[in-house]
Amino acid sequence: MKPTILLDGVSKSFGAIRAVRNVSLALAPGEIVALVGHNGAGKTTLIKLMLGLIRPTEGVVRVLGGDPSTDAEVRAAFGYLPENVAFNPALTGRETLHFYSALKRAGREQVEGLLERVGLAEAAGRRVRTYSKGMRQRLGLAQALLGRPRVLLLDEPTTGLDPALRRDFYRFLEQLRDDGATILLSSHALSELEGRADHVIIMGRGEKVADGTLDELRRLARLPTRIRIRLAEGERRDGFQGSWRAVNGRMLEIDAAPEEKVALVRAAMGAAIADLDVVPPTLDELYAHFQDRQDLDR
Numbered sequence: 001m002k003p004t005i006l007l008d009g010v011s012k013s014f015g016a017i018r019a020v021r022n023v024s025l026a027l028a029p030g031e032i033v034a035l036v037g038h039n040g041a042g043k044t045t046l047i048k049l050m051l052g053l054i055r056p057t058e059g060v061v062r063v064l065g066g067d068p069s070t071d072a073e074v075r076a077a078f079g080y081l082p083e084n085v086a087f088n089p090a091l092t093g094r095e096t097l098h099f100y101s102a103l104k105r106a107g108r109e110q111v112e113g114l115l116e117r118v119g120l121a122e123a124a125g126r127r128v129r130t131y132s133k134g135m136r137q138r139l140g141l142a143q144a145l146l147g148r149p150r151v152l153l154l155d156e157p158t159t160g161l162d163p164a165l166r167r168d169f170y171r172f173l174e175q176l177r178d179d180g181a182t183i184l185l186s187s188h189a190l191s192e193l194e195g196r197a198d199h200v201i202i203m204g205r206g207e208k209v210a211d212g213t214l215d216e217l218r219r220l221a222r223l224p225t226r227i228r229i230r231l232a233e234g235e236r237r238d239g240f241q242g243s244w245r246a247v248n249g250r251m252l253e254i255d256a257a258p259e260e261k262v263a264l265v266r267a268a269m270g271a272a273i274a275d276l277d278v279v280p281p282t283l284d285e286l287y288a289h290f291q292d293r294q295d296l297d298r
């Protein structure tokens with residue numbers, strides 16, 4: 001499938017600061033991509049390059065086959081939610097979306113449906129000044145969705161949303177993804193991206209340090225999977241020697257290398273066990289692993 005966004009050998013410097021260094025990547029239609037990295041890793045700079053707001057110092061940026069910094073048609077396909085979204089506090093939510101729909105030439109008829117979709121229909125007639133942070137964030141998302149974008153770039157979109165709104169938000173993104181949109185979201189909240197992002201890109205000091213599905217990153221990192229069992233009443237621990245360790249009384253756990261995992265679970269099933277958990281490395285652990293590896297390579 002043709003990529004929606006393609007970066008080839010892209011670098012961006014601001015004077016002496018090399019914010020992005022030699023990054024190549026491809027984002028496909030119908031995927032949710034998580035862009036993660038420490039503060040100052042280059043995430044926002046990458047997003048601005050994709051939007052065509054800034055031009056690369058070196059390399060090529062292509063979005064839907066065109067150059068986003070010069071091609072108005074390409075820019076019209078974008079929805080963008082900036083990190084710190086700021087609206088005119090004197091306008092109502094509805095007026096705000098009417099304003100942006102005119103700006104994006106998106107047609108006003110979408111506005112009511114979008115207000116409904118982000119849960120702001122009832123508050124649409126209130127001034128933005130009276131909105132909570134989460135409500136402003138949802139208005140920002142509605143703004144980004146005007147014009148049915150094929151590419152959505154969302155910078156820290158769930159900041160300020162409570163857990164229920166976050167869940168709704170991701171459900172909503174999944175629908176857009178299933179309709180074929182490419183969605184890139186930058187975030188520090190790694191645990192909430194687990195199971196939601198189809199593709200993860202890890203940035204470190206301006207460089208891309210990892211790129212793949214969560215499963216691919218797990219295979220590459222070769223971090224252990226934690227297997228934890230609870231023995232049934234009366235069962236003895238004798239069969240669990242070696243690297244098995246006891247935790248909280250009746251529980252035993254072991255860190256299994258990828259190739260030992262299945263054999264260890266099978267062996268554990270030979271005993272009378274009351275419970276079993278197999279916990280693969282989390283995105284937090286993978287993130288730390290790839291960051292450490294970048295430090296070692298320096």
Ligand SMILES: Nc1ncnc2c1ncn2[C@@H]1O[C@H](COP(=O)(O)OP(=O)(O)OP(=O)(O)O)[C@@H](O)[C@H]1O
Pocket residue numbers: 014017018019037038039040041042043044045046
């Ligand atoms: N306009 C600019 N002028 C000078 N330096 C800049 C500019 N924009 C970004 N930088 C620098 O480039 C580097 C990358 O910044 P960027 O905002 O892309 O990081 P980020 O990963 O989005 O960080 P955060 O998670 O804190 O938002 C930082 O060192 C930053 O200070």
